[in-house]
Amino acid sequence: MERILAIDDNRDNLISLRAIIKDAFPDAYIDTALNGTDGIRLAKEKDPDVILLDILMPEIDGFEVCRQLKQDSYLRDIPVVFLTAIKQNKESRIEALEVGAEAFLSKPIDVPELTAQIRAMIKIKESNKQKRDEKEHLALLVAERTHELEKSHSEMLKLVEELKSSEMRYRRLFESATDGILIINPETEEIIDANQFLIDLLGYSHDYLIGRKFWDVGALMNVLACRVAFAKLKKKGYTRLDDLQIKSFNGKIIHVELVSNIYFADKVKVVQCNIRDISARKKAEEQVWTLGKAIEQGPSSIIITNQKGEIEFVNKKFISNTQYHFKEVKGKYPRIFNPGHLSEKNYEDLWKKIQKGITWRGEVQNRRKDKTMYWEDTIISALINPENNTICNYVLIMNDMTEKKQMLDDLIAAKEKAEESDRLKSAFLANISHEIRTPLNCIIGFSDLLLDPKFDTDKKVEFAQMINSSGTNMLSMINDILDISKIEAGQLAIKNDVFSVNRLVSNVQKEYSYKAAEKGLTLGLDFLSPTKEIYINSDASKLKQILVNLVANAIKFSKDGHIEIGFKAKENVLEFHVKDAGIGIPKEYHEKIFDRFRQVESDYTREYGGNGLGLAISKSIVEMLGGKIWLDSEVGLGSVFYFTIPG
DSSP: OOEEEEEOSOHHHHHHHHHHHHHHOTTOEEEEESSHHHHHHHHHHHOOSEEEEESOOSSSOHHHHHHHHHHSTTTTTSOEEEEEOOSOHHHHHHHHHHTTOSEEEESSOOHHHHHHHHHHHHHHHHHHHHHHHHHHHHHHHHHHHHHHHHHHHHHHHHHHHHHHHOHHHHHHHHHHOSSEEEEEOTTTOBEEEEOHHHHHHHOOOHHHHTTSBGGGSSOBSOHHHHHHHHHHHHHHSEEEEEEEEEEOTTOOEEEEEEEEEEEEETTEEEEEEEEEEOHHHHHHHHHHHHHHHHHHHSSSEEEEEETTSOEEEEOHHHHHHHOOOHHHHTTSOGGGGSTTTSOHHHHHHHHHHHHTTOOEEEEEEEEOTTSOEEEEEEEEEEEEETTTTEEEEEEEEEEEOHHHHHHHHHHHHHHHHHHHHHHHHHHHHHHHHHHHHHHHHHHHHHHHHHHOTTOOGGGHHHHHHHHHHHHHHHHHHHHHHHHHHHHHHTOOOOOOEEEEHHHHHHHHHHHHHHHHHHTTEEEEEOTTSOOSOOEEEEOHHHHHHHHHHHHHHHHHTOSSEEEEEEEEEETTEEEEEEEOOSSOOOGGGTTGGGSTTOOOOSHHHHTTOOOSOHHHHHHHHHHHTTOOEEEEEETTTEEEEEEEEEO
16 A cells, blocks of 8 residues: 655645545555654655655755655665756756756656656655665674574684694694595695694595695595586586595595685785585484384374474474374473363463473374374473583374273273173172072972871962962973073074964963952053054064063062053054053163063062173064164152064
């Protein structure tokens, strides 16, 4: 957006200029000044794209204002356009150009000409600014390069000065230098001198080197590069090879840095080559490169923060694991991935520990960019600056352990389930042992009584009924065990046939009405059950077994009241139910009650006996028939068991 500064001691002129400019440049910022002093101040504050300047003004005229603007290194690039009503336009134009103005317009103002001049001046300002930026950038590059050259050759230049001032001092420095030094005649290209460090480095004797050209010694592995560098040296007086491979007399490959300069010693031009062994540095750089690759491409997520804990680096594994790119997390704290899962106290303890340089390790639950949670085994260590023994960075190494943790959780759950199953089976075996002994004791006891010659014949029928009842209970229990064994082995067969559901439910009701009556209960059919005969193709014996199990349980766990059995048609299924007013089942057992060997384990239910297989068998049969089973129950209010069968 354009910014224009108008300087004129006449307010009316400024108002006219503002109107003209606003009409041509609606979005432009317009600043005005009534004298040259305020105009120069505004130019420094606003940095306008063009200055419109009147000549005749009090205190300092327009020429002096322009002169001061052009003498200022910061303001000189702002184009100045003189606007004046002075009649001696020729002399005024000449003086305007002499003080540095870019344009000169006479009053009254020609609006199109003024508009064109402003547009041209804005382009000139943009061009001047670009040139200035380029010049500043170039100056910065030159300064940086100069500083680098001065720094890298400061020791060499110091040595040159000392060589000029004292031969003795030169020789002492020459021989004690920790870099190899060659002195070469630039005309003959022959070696004039070599210090002891270079002789030890190359393994060639001093006498062998003197008088030979460096590329004829046999140490160079790239002679062409050295010949090109020497030609550049003779032309420019300086050359540098950052990584030159040479071979010692015994065949060892050495990486060196070679810096060559031409200088005068006692008015004689010589070449000095400084040869620095950088093999150790190269090896260290390779190790750093390898370490960098290991960090960047490693299997662990890695974060490096500054001493404040702000993220400065993340590797590829971190990006793939968290779904965050580096630019999204740079400068932020790693805690953003753990929103509240690590408590405030634990976080403070962690921070205090790592600030003392102690490595912290723990399991942390973090969150990915897509909000999914995952677990990481995390190690946080501090990096110590050896120069001042202070912490400069923190490194976080994280390994995704979600699957491992899930596997451990699954193993623990499986172990607990196995222990629970083992406990239930143990309880089941103990219960079965009790359930078998009870009817056997009854059968054996009453059989012995029947064999007694003194037996009261009046009680013969009663004892025989007890023996029969105990035998029936044992047979039912054995059948349950056989059924659950077949179910576990997958050998329980389903035999489908067409039958009347109404008749089957009615038969169960009639058959168990007598047993219900023995306990003072009533067992009736739900009056809402369909009266019209409904036929289905399923296993009638298995359906009856389910109903019998549910009715038998209802009778067993009820002391008084009414038991109801019924069914209704729903879409493609038949829904059966058995309702009682018994002891009820706590809600926490509504799912477990269908597990094998499971009974509601409390003193007030154990008194009813049973093997804990009836509901498990019923659930398995219902599912084999393609249905599902569930219940609705409250303690003390009774239970309603439901199940469905495809209609």
